[in-house]
């Protein structure tokens with residue numbers, strides 16, 4: 001059965017890329033189904049109003065709750081996770097992507113302006129899980145780009161979508177570390193040579209070298225990931241690196 005992704009947004013055309021490339025093929029093969037809905041279809045005034053001034057004052061506008069509730073009541077199957085991108089969300093992680101990929105589908109609520117009235121997420125939690133998530137510590141103008149990112153991260157984990165299953169198993173962050181450098185032909189290129197161990201055919205040495213590269217890179221670029229590793233993930237020798 002196919003994984004059902006639904007997106008509610010005031011900029012449906014922004015989500016057009018979801019039908020291209022990897023996602024397109026997966027959709028053609030019936031592995032994933034993507035439906036994009038225009039929030040304004042659930043407004044009831046001639047101006048199709050979706051925003052209003054914030055209670056308590058402050059800059060910008062807030063998205064009104066009623067159109068969202070009408071849209072979600074229609075498109076969200078009971079029990080389906082609602083994902084709400086927001087700068088104030090929990091960090092989106094590979095673990096979340098894996099957890100969500102094992103569910104029957106997802107509904108994404110794309111906010112604009114200064115966000116969506118909080119009562120929408122609170123009300124939606126009565127009908128199923130709600131995840132308010134951030135894709136990084138920077139501020140976007142709306143949730144659409146975040147949805148493209150999360151849909152890509154989740155769909156590539158669906159069984160059958162990525163041809164080479166191994167490339168998913170050996171993903172960066174899969175073992176909690178960053179992946180090391182990759183190389184392909186030619187062996188010598190513009191004065192830069194591929195590390196000889198990779199040409200040696202000594203698979204044990206290659207595996208050791210790759211693990212060391214991964215640890216060094218993680219220590220240099222993402223020391224926070226090292227702190228998060230479970231007990232025993234690193235040997236004593238590796239800690240010394």
Ligand SMILES: COc1ccc(Cn2ccc3ccc(-c4cc(N)[nH]n4)cc32)cc1
Nearest residue numbers: 085086087111112135136139140141142143
């Ligand atoms: C209160 O401050 C702001 C609140 C919202 C906004 C614009 N905006 C509106 C909806 C929406 C959804 C997601 C995001 C987002 C997610 C990440 N990781 N960065 N930015 C941004 C969003 C600007 C500022």
